[in-house]
Amino acid sequence: MTEQQVAAQSVRVDLADFGRISTILNSGTPASWAVTGDSITHGALWTNGWRIYAEHFQERIRWELGKPKNSDFVLDTGVSGSTTNDLRARFTERVVAFSLPGSSP
Numbered sequence: 001m002t003e004q005q006v007a008a009q010s011v012r013v014d015l016a017d018f019g020r021i022s023t024i025l026n027s028g029t030p031a032s033w034a035v036t037g038d039s040i041t042h043g044a045l046w047t048n049g050w051r052i053y054a055e056h057f058q059e060r061i062r063w064e065l066g067k068p069k070n071s072d073f074v075l076d077t078g079v080s081g082s083t084t085n086d087l088r089a090r091f092t093e094r095v096v097a098f099s100l101p102g103s104s105p
Helices: 003-009 015-026 053-064 084-094
Strands: 032-035 073-076
Touching: 032 053, 053 073
Parallel strands: 032 073
Antiparallel strands: none
């Protein structure tokens, strides 16, 4: 993908997104969440066996919010050794591929 294609597929992270995320978290509708990044996100080595971010996020959604969100799906697409250029090149297969029909990534 070109930089323009990645930008067109990406939602700008700013304060408006916090409201959107809050709405999704507080709804009773199941949601899909893709967490992507490098080896720290992937968690195979640098977590020393501790839970990874995606697991903490999933726990927060499913148990701490007190909502019946057990049907939310949290997917870790982090890849050890990945760089920003790798993510840009593989954004479609690492993020967009897991978008629900009719939703925006």
